[in-house]
Amino acid sequence: MKEVVFERAFDPRRCRHLLEGRTSVLHCHHYSTLYTQLADDCTMLDARGLLARVSAETFFEILSGLQRKHGWHSPAERLAAAERYYAFAGLGKLKIVSAGPDAGEAELERSHIDEGWVRKWGRRNEPVNFITQGFLAAAFAAAFDRTPSDYAVREIVSMVSGADRSRFLVARG
């Protein structure tokens, strides 16, 4: 697959950065991990699931848009583009190890969320990367022409717990 160039622009009148035509903002690991912690703490409405769903919906639109723009048709090139977008956004080094329309597996070798969490609060036993759960649902849905809600994603090994890499299982529900 050729190098993917993501289209950037700055609108000086509104002071907005646009990435692939959408307003994009820079934030830091303090912000992303505090959002994650808020989702983790707010159990009364399953905010973990909410954060993953918002992630899935947002990234599904972006990945689908990139596929249309570049004319990517094969799942392999679509998933490769998703890995590149993930890295470009600063979320980490994601590798989709296996993928089919019904299930797959992914690994995370470096992680903005996990490493940011450890920097800020140290390790913990439970996974925290709800954003990546959503991203993977988006990536599989975009790759196989389905919707993100078709996929359930489980993080079964976590860097935040001390593992050298995180592992995610993806399956159609």
Add this chain to the structure above:
Amino acid sequence: MAIDRKRIIDALSKVTVAGDENGLIPAFGVLVNQLPADFWNGFAQRLTHLVDSDLREAAELLLVNAAHECGYHTGYGIITSEEWKSVVAPMVEKVPEDVLHGAVAVLAAWGWANAEVAELAPGERMVVRAYDYYEADPVVCGRARRPQAFMLRGVCAAFMDLAYGGPYDPTGATGLRTFTCVQTKGIECGDPYGEFVVTRART
């Protein structure tokens, strides 16, 4: 005041970032991400509208706090960065007031808001006006009953912490939350701009 806001925005808006070979963006002493505004807005909006009404203010304050900590640590990283030294530092005559004006210009360059300092009582109070900001985007029809620029509230307070809250403390135990911010106007509420009033936090 020697701060040339337009020049800062012109120069620093051109600084682009992308994940390195590890997919990370280590910069300004933090790990940076560049995500769609829709993502941050989507979670904040849904969370604050789904929680029980008696918990809504608490949820809003936690969103503000996320930005307060982000603004404090990243803000410190920005005002000690090479980019700052080359572009903004030569304009700084009066510390910390010019630093504060420069930091709000950087906020605009980063795409957080088209904002400027409207009033400043050194050490006591700052009013920031934002003429465009992404947190107003979710309201596409009608007017919100409550202002919802939680990120800008937190960042404005953080910048006053950095200016007047004592030495920077990487642990956040001191220096952070010496100021607090109230949003008094909002584009999302039908006002022509967002207004953020920062004052000393009550101890």
